[in-house]
Amino acid sequence: MDKYVKTPITAEVTEELHAGDYVYITGTVYVARDAAHKRLVEALNQTEKEFYAETGGKSPLQQSEAEELQRRLKETLPFPIEDAAVYYMGPSPAREGRPIGSAGPTTASRMDKYAPRLLDLGQKAMIGKGKRTKEVIDGIVRNQAVYFAAVGGAGALLSKCIKKSETVCYEDLGAEAILRLEVENFPVVVVIDREGNNLYETAVREYAKVN
Amino acid sequence: MIRSISTEVITENIKEMCIEANHCLSKDMEQSLKKAEAIEESPLGRKILGQLQENLRIAEEERIPICQDTGMAVVFAEIGQEVHFEGGLLDDAIHEGVRRGYKEGFLRKSVVGDPILRENTKDNTPAVIHYTIAAGDKVRLTLAPKGFGSENMSRVFMLKPADGIEGVKNAILTAVRDAGPNACPPMVVGVGIGGTFEKCALLAKQALTRPVGEHALVPYVKELEQEMLDKINRLGIGPGGLGGTVTALAVNINTYPTHIAGLPVAVNICCHVNRHVVREL
Numbered sequence: 426m427d428k429y430v431k432t433p434i435t436a437e438v439t440e441e442l443h444a445g446d447y448v449y450i451t452g453t454v455y456v457a458r459d460a461a462h463k464r465l466v467e468a469l470n471q472t473e474k475e476f477y478a479e480t481g482g483k484s485p486l487q488q489s490e491a492e493e494l495q496r497r498l499k500e501t502l503p504f505p506i507e508d509a510a511v512y513y514m515g516p517s518p519a520r521e522g523r524p525i526g527s528a529g530p531t532t533a534s535r536m537d538k539y540a541p542r543l544l545d546l547g548q549k550a551m552i553g554k555g556k557r558t559k560e561v562i563d564g565i566v567r568n569q570a571v572y573f574a575a576v577g578g579a580g581a582l583l584s585k586c587i588k589k590s591e592t593v594c595y596e597d598l599g600a601e602a603i604l605r606l607e608v609e610n611f612p613v614v615v616v617i618d619r620e621g622n623n624l625y626e627t628a629v630r631e632y633a634k635v636n
Numbered sequence: 637m638i639r640s641i642s643t644e645v646i647t648e649n650i651k652e653m654c655i656e657a658n659h660c661l662s663k664d665m666e667q668s669l670k671k672a673e674a675i676e677e678s679p680l681g682r683k684i685l686g687q688l689q690e691n692l693r694i695a696e697e698e699r700i701p702i703c704q705d706t707g708m709a710v711v712f713a714e715i716g717q718e719v720h721f722e723g724g725l726l727d728d729a730i731h732e733g734v735r736r737g738y739k740e741g742f743l744r745k746s747v748v749g750d751p752i753l754r755e756n757t758k759d760n761t762p763a764v765i766h767y768t769i770a771a772g773d774k775v776r777l778t779l780a781p782k783g784f785g786s787e788n789m790s791r792v793f794m795l796k797p798a799d800g801i802e803g804v805k806n807a808i809l810t811a812v813r814d815a816g817p818n819a820c821p822p823m824v825v826g827v828g829i830g831g832t833f834e835k836c837a838l839l840a841k842q843a844l845t846r847p848v849g850e851h852a853l854v855p856y857v858k859e860l861e862q863e864m865l866d867k868i869n870r871l872g873i874g875p876g877g878l879g880g881t882v883t884a885l886a887v888n889i890n891t892y893p894t895h896i897a898g899l900p901v902a903v904n905i906c907c908h909v910n911r912h913v914v915r916e917l
Contacts, residue, residue, distance in 0.1 A: 447680070460754070517701045517744040526742055527695075527704035532785045532818050554785070555818035555877070576684055576876050577785060577820035578909045581700040582691040599756050600704075600744050612687075614680070614878060625817050628879025632678060633872030636809070 429610070433508035434549040436569045442615045444622035448573065449610040454510045454552065456604035458531055461595055462539040465502060469542060472501040499546055503594045503603060506546045513553035515600040516590075517580070525590045525606075529580030530554040533572070537561050544568045552613055556625060566621045573613035574624075586611040639716075639773040641917060643723035646775070649915055650733025650763075653779040654709060655741035657911040658701045661692055664847040665824075665885070665910055672822055672875075672882040681880030685822075688875075688908055699742075703909045706743035707781030709734045709763040710841065718773035727765065735759040746784075766838065778845050780912040786823060786905045789815035792837055795899040804829060804901050805864065811903035812868050812884065817877020820907035824848065825868065825887045828902040830894035840904035843888035845912045852889055861887045885910075 426445075430438050432452030442448065457465065476494050480486070486494065499506055513533050517526030533540075533553030540551060541564035549570045554577040557565075565572055575583060589607035596602050616624045666689070673685040695702040711730055723729065738745060738760035747761065748754040770776070791814075793807040808827055815823070828839025851858040864887040874880020885908065894900060 515704060515744065515746075517704045517706055518742045520699065520742050523700075526744070527701040527706075529704050531705070532788065534818060554820065556816060574817070574876065574878070576687055576691075577817075578703045578783075578907050579687050579691040580704040581695040581698070581702060582687055584700055585694065599758060600746065601756075614876070616878075624879070625877055628678075628680075628874070629816075629872040629877070631872065632874055632879045632881055634870040636867050636870050 432510055434510050434571065435508050436549070439549060439569050439571045439619050442571050442618055444615050444618045444624040444627065446615040448613050448615060450510065450613060451609050451611070452607070454512045454606045454608050454611070455504050455593070456512045456514050456606060458513050458515050458601050459535050460598045460601040461603050462536050464595060466539045466542055468501050469498055472497055495546070502546070504605065506543060506548050508547060508549045510550035510552060511543070511548055512606065513551065516584075517600075519590070525584055525587050527580030528584040528587055530575040530577055533557060540564060544570050557617060562617055562621055562623065565617055566619060569619045571615060571619060572617040574616045575611070575613050583611070637718060637773065638720050639718055640720050640722050641775060643721050643726055643729035645917065646726065646729040646777075647733040647736065649777060649917060650711065650730055650779060651737040651740065653777065653913040653915060654734055654737025654743065654781065657779055657781050657913045658706045658741060658743050659699060660696050661702060661909065661911065662847065664849055665908070666692060668848045668885040669908065672885060676875065676880050676882045678874055678878075678880035680878055681875040681882065684875040684878065685882070701743060702911070703783060703907075704744055705746060705783035705785060706738070707783045707911070708747055709760065710780045710782050711763050711765045712768070712778040712780070712842065712845070713765060714768050714770045714776040716772035716774045717769050719775055730763055730765055731761045734763045735761050775917045776914065777917065778912055778914045780845055783907060783909065786815070786819040786907045789819040790840070790904045791902070792833065793901045794833065795901055797897065797899050799899055801860070803899065804860075805867070807901045808864050808887070808903055809867060809871070811905065812873075813871055815905050816873055819905045820909070821873055821877055822875055822882050822885050822908050824906045824908070824910040825864070825884050826904040826906065827887065827889040828904070829889060829891045829900070831892040831900060832894070833900060835892055836900040836902040837904065839890040839892055840902035843890045844904055844906045844910060846888045848886040852891075854891065857889050857891055861889050
């Protein structure tokens with residue numbers, strides 16, 4: 426089923442999305458891949474360490490302390506994580522007069538180690554391609570999030586839906602810097618919905634024949 | 637008769653080949669996508685195959701790389717033994733061609749200088765170069781930028797002779813099944829059978845540069861290619877891994893003599909953006 430959604434991707438949006446839906450996204454999407462995720466999580470670890478140093482390292486935290494920690498962790502990140510859509514991508518350089526170069530998805534499994542942490546801080550959508558671990562799927566269900574796949578190897582076509590691109594931070598990472606994109610009707614497919622349905626498994630079973 | 641070739645000519649050619657490979661796919665690949673769209677059973681699969689062809693059109697007309705992963709540059713250089721190179725080192729000339737091609741062609745710089753320290757070299761060098769010496773006075777260059785979505789899903793299996801051809805089939809299916817949606821299907825599957833640990837991997841990589849639709853000359857290998865393509869397409873993975881009947885566009889297999897104790901098999905997976913440009917100088 427074709428659906429049109431606007432960012433931010435709230436819980437109300439993900440409620441309507443089911444594995445197999447063809448979705449066109451319009452709005453703001455943040456770009457981050459391997460090296461950027463590593464830095465984001467290192468920054469979170471540092472904030473957490475400082476917080477526990479302040480509070481004397483006791484555990485469990487009281488509710489007010491836990492809320493304060495969440496607030497500080499969100500503030501640590503260089504873009505608003507609440508209801509954010511993050512696109513796993515590293516573009517080729519833009520030619521003059523264009524917002525971006527080729528811009529298709531990269532393999533999401535390399536971000537599996539980091540993704541649950543960001544989902545728990547409020548990120549709602551991931552755009553990439555390929556399989557995810559059980560930990561990520563659990564994170565999707567726990568946080569009412571969604572995993573979209575864009576067509577791998579269609580970077581020229583997908584770049585046409587990107588109207589604006591600016592660097593948020595980590596410029597020194599080159600193609601791995603964090604970007605803020607404005608996209609218009611960016612085409613994706615819901616692969617894992619917030620119920621934990623996984624199109625990669627169901628669709629493959631549908632077309633598999635006995636060998 | 638010794639023939640002299642300036643290494644500057646090599647650099648210029650490598651530069652142009654990097655840019656060409658990343659914007660225009662060879663005709664055999666284009667045709668195989670068209671054919672795939674005609675036989676794909678899944679409606680979503682057909683839609684994706686249509687988008688991939690549209691993507692190729694946009695890439696060529698608007699000079700946007702086919703895929704943002706413009707790869708690590710793999711170069712096969714077959715050098716006629718009558719050739720003498722003038723100028724700098726041949727190695728340097730090839731790397732310089734890659735450096736210029738990736739800069740001037742607006743291609744992504746995806747190479748880190750050390751696998752653990754991981755600092756980007758910012759010019760996509762070094763290339764991975766494989767030299768062979770051939771008869772004659774020509775230089776045949778094949779440039780194949782390799783993306784890592786599919787490279788990461790490639791495998792080497794050191795089988796036992798007793799595993800035989802069934803073991804080989806099983807290895808190929810295992811690699812493709814495990815790759816699934818990660819390798820950007822529909823894929824081209826390069827297989828190397830025989831040789832040593834590193835030789836079979838090289839055979840598999842070279843197999844990817846053979847045009848789709850062209851089969852091995854050894855009769856049983858040709859049959860194996862056809863059988864494995866059919867078997868892979870029955871796995872159900874489909875375009876984008878979203879289900880369907882076209883998971884691979886071709887299976888290309890190269891073989892080489894091996895040791896009495898071994899049966900090495902390498903499966904080098906490439907996505908549908910199977911880029912290679914060949915030039916003879």
